[in-house]
Amino acid sequence: MTNIRKIAHKAGVSVSTVSRVLNDHPYVKEEKRQKVLQAVKELNYIKNANAVHLSKGKTYCIGVVLPFLNLPYFGEILQGIAGEALKHGYHLKVFQTDYEKEAELDAFHRLQMKEVDGLIIASRTNSLETLSPFLHGQNVVFCENLHGTEKKVFINHYEAIRAGIDHLQPRGHKEIGLCIHRTFGTNSEERIRGFSDGIEASGQQVRKEWIFTECIDLKDGREVLLHWQELKQKPTALIVTSDQVAAGIVSEARRKGIVIPDDLAILSFDNHPIAEAFDITSFEVPIRKLGEEAFNLFLEDNASAPVILETHLIERTSV
Amino acid sequence: MTNIRKIAHKAGVSVSTVSRVLNDHPYVKEEKRQKVLQAVKELNYIKNANAVHLSKGKTYCIGVVLPFLNLPYFGEILQGIAGEALKHGYHLKVFQTDYEKEAELDAFHRLQMKEVDGLIIASRTNSLETLSPFLHGQNVVFCENLHGTEKKVFINHYEAIRAGIDHLQPRGHKEIGLCIHRTFGTNSEERIRGFSDGIEASGQQVRKEWIFTECIDLKDGREVLLHWQELKQKPTALIVTSDQVAAGIVSEARRKGIVIPDDLAILSFDNHPIAEAFDITSFEVPIRKLGEEAFNLFLEDNASAPVILETHLIERTSV
DNA sequence: GTGAAAGCGCTAACAG
DNA sequence: CTGTTAGCGCTTTCAC
Numbered sequence: 001m002t003n004i005r006k007i008a009h010k011a012g013v014s015v016s017t018v019s020r021v022l023n024d025h026p027y028v029k030e031e032k033r034q035k036v037l038q039a040v041k042e043l044n045y046i047k048n049a050n051a052v053h054l055s056k057g058k059t060y061c062i063g064v065v066l067p068f069l070n071l072p073y074f075g076e077i078l079q080g081i082a083g084e085a086l087k088h089g090y091h092l093k094v095f096q097t098d099y100e101k102e103a104e105l106d107a108f109h110r111l112q113m114k115e116v117d118g119l120i121i122a123s124r125t126n127s128l129e130t131l132s133p134f135l136h137g138q139n140v141v142f143c144e145n146l147h148g149t150e151k152k153v154f155i156n157h158y159e160a161i162r163a164g165i166d167h168l169q170p171r172g173h174k175e176i177g178l179c180i181h182r183t184f185g186t187n188s189e190e191r192i193r194g195f196s197d198g199i200e201a202s203g204q205q206v207r208k209e210w211i212f213t214e215c216i217d218l219k220d221g222r223e224v225l226l227h228w229q230e231l232k233q234k235p236t237a238l239i240v241t242s243d244q245v246a247a248g249i250v251s252e253a254r255r256k257g258i259v260i261p262d263d264l265a266i267l268s269f270d271n272h273p274i275a276e277a278f279d280i281t282s283f284e285v286p287i288r289k290l291g292e293e294a295f296n297l298f299l300e301d302n303a304s305a306p307v308i309l310e311t312h313l314i315e316r317t318s319v
Numbered sequence: 320m321t322n323i324r325k326i327a328h329k330a331g332v333s334v335s336t337v338s339r340v341l342n343d344h345p346y347v348k349e350e351k352r353q354k355v356l357q358a359v360k361e362l363n364y365i366k367n368a369n370a371v372h373l374s375k376g377k378t379y380c381i382g383v384v385l386p387f388l389n390l391p392y393f394g395e396i397l398q399g400i401a402g403e404a405l406k407h408g409y410h411l412k413v414f415q416t417d418y419e420k421e422a423e424l425d426a427f428h429r430l431q432m433k434e435v436d437g438l439i440i441a442s443r444t445n446s447l448e449t450l451s452p453f454l455h456g457q458n459v460v461f462c463e464n465l466h467g468t469e470k471k472v473f474i475n476h477y478e479a480i481r482a483g484i485d486h487l488q489p490r491g492h493k494e495i496g497l498c499i500h501r502t503f504g505t506n507s508e509e510r511i512r513g514f515s516d517g518i519e520a521s522g523q524q525v526r527k528e529w530i531f532t533e534c535i536d537l538k539d540g541r542e543v544l545l546h547w548q549e550l551k552q553k554p555t556a557l558i559v560t561s562d563q564v565a566a567g568i569v570s571e572a573r574r575k576g577i578v579i580p581d582d583l584a585i586l587s588f589d590n591h592p593i594a595e596a597f598d599i600t601s602f603e604v605p606i607r608k609l610g611e612e613a614f615n616l617f618l619e620d621n622a623s624a625p626v627i628l629e630t631h632l633i634e635r636t637s638v
Numbered sequence: 639g640t641g642a643a644a645g646c647g648c649t650a651a652c653a654g
Numbered sequence: 655c656t657g658t659t660a661g662c663g664c665t666t667t668c669a670c
Contacts, residue, residue, distance in 0.1 A: 001662085001663085003662085003663050003664085004663060004664060004665095005663080005664095013640080013641085014640065014641040014642075015641085015642090015663095015664080015665090016640070016641060016642080016643095016665080016666075016667095017639085017640060017641075018664095019664065019665060019666080020639095020640090022664090023665085026639095027639050027640085028639070028640085029639065029640085032639085032640085046431045046432055047432055047663085047664080048373070048432060048433055048662080048663050048664075049429065049432035049433055049434035050369055050372040050373040050378065050433055050434070050662085050663080050664095051373050051646090051662070051663035051664045051665090052663085052664060052665080053369040053372070053373075053646095053664095054367070054369040054370050054372075054373050054646050054647065054648090054662090054663080054664075054665095055645085055646050055663080055664045055665045055666085056646085056664085056665070057646070059369065061412070068398065069394050069395075069397040069398045069401055070391065070394035070395045070397070070398040070607075071394070072389065072391070072394075074394075075388050075389035075390070075391075075393075075394045076388075076389045078388040078389070078413070078415075079387065079388045079389040079415070082388055082413065082415040083415075086415070086422065091412055091414070091429070091434075092412065092413050092415070093380070093410055093411065093412050093413075094397070094401065094411050094412075094413055095410070096397075096398070096401040096402075096405070096411070103405065110368065110410070112365045113365055113366055113367060113368035114367055114368055114369055115368035115369070115410075217592060218592040218593065218595070218596050219592060244592075247593075247596055248592075248596060251596040251597070273536060273537040273538060273563075273567075274537065274566075274593065276537070276570075277537050277566055277567060277570040277597075278570070278596075288389075320646085320647085322646085322647050322648080323647065323648060323649095324647080324648095327657095332656075332657085333656065333657040333658075334647095334648080334649090334657085334658090335649080335650075335656070335657060335658080335659095336655090336656060336657075337648095338648065338649060338650085339655095339656090341648090342649085345655095346655050346656085347655070347656085348655065348656085351655090351656085366647085366648080367646080367647050367648070369646085369647080369648095370646070370647035370648040370649090370662090371647085371648060371649080372648095372662095373646090373647085373648075373649095373662050373663065373664090374647080374648045374649045374650085374661085374662055375648085375649070375662085376662070
């Protein structure tokens, strides 16, 4: 363990001078600087990050809280955060929660322990009530419009869903269903609210059996289609909040000889590459940008206004 | 900043007793233990992780080096690592490199600085020569059969590709092409070697124009198909090392009225959900398990034998 | 420009 | 069982 003291000794200077050289501080005579650099070389000195972190009270590391790492949505958000973090010399710690409350709380705990400088909550499962004791004086960014929090970035899911309904109705769709992931969480709640309001605004009733939940993956989409087939009264269109699920629906429909969009129209969200591959009309959601903005909010000292991101519709042949 | 000393003072014990209580060490009189716990509660004490890390010389954090976070392959590997890490009380730091040499080296640097206890290299871009100075005495796991390294886990890509060729040939395919991501890296090199050997073993010649590189995403697959259409002499089958790319090929083929597998057979790798959605015959690759095994290798003190994972073919309709 | 010294907060060997 | 003390290795204020 060659440390700063040994360097100081070898270079015949004090530890503070070594520290200055190592951190590019000014006011070090070139001669001594060289001596220090020389000693560093010879002794193969490497700074100990933990000592720096302790001394500075900062780690230049940000934590990201998310349920899964193998979903395109979270991959993309991570990519956005990582890109921005890199620019600013920050590293990323991921807290994969599987939506387990304890695992999620662990991340907040680590924040309190100063293991990370801040947290970006890509998606959560604990209530704000549970989390708020951990929020005080901490730098936490939420990727949702969570009332009572300072830093947040989100899509206006309410309007997006309503826009989706407004897109479907003039094309002859009055019976519209919805596929979502969860019923918990601001984002999901906003979607459901937008859906209900939109349906009711057109004089229709929301039908519970037309709302499919727990839809995450391609496989779930396939099951939705099978479910849809069984329905006595079928919606003529589905709004699907993930391209993966939409792709599952479309692929299974093809197998069953169901014609998209004539038998069933599909309007999806995210506009990932898979939407194009399946010719699915999809709202483009700037997920990567969401990640970038989240990181930039983290960097800001005083929480500014929430960042709201826009979506726009990419029309293909599924509607 | 309420620290261990203040707790000691408030509880009327020494810091070491506090430390013992905090770390569940035995031999503390129940009465004092309660006093400490009481003080911890009252002062809202929270341990400083960096101080622990410094003192212990350990962080219980492992770094993962990968180029992109938004590809299913890496998402899945991360998921595997994260799951296993959680079980063993480790956290994950991700070093997203974009295949930039400097960004990749930064991860090794952080390892030397003891910012992480070890590194899992999911994919790399620096040569072993460049990396080896950073490897000495460090706990690094490679997800490839990199000669000269201790800990590694990988698929036998050579055999897998040859098995692919052996699957195609009896089905009438002599003209076979290949789609890969990179030409650099052990995994890619093994694939190319397997491909060349397989083709030559059947008395054919490898044709450069039938090897498509830089194929990562759906979009790349689409371009491959367009390229294929332009070829004067076309392969009748393509071995594709990623389901995303294969899906891009198949989706574009449908658009162009090219019949899979009659006009062009597709044999893919990974067997992600998207392969099923497009009815693509694919080698199932246990990527998540790769991540799990990588983490377990990290945990092992003495590097045991390399871990080699098996693939097996899932037949669908694309061949 | 430079050095001494006081932290940062926790762990663990040692002595009792 | 418990306390003292010497680290772990770096940063930073203050005085010269």
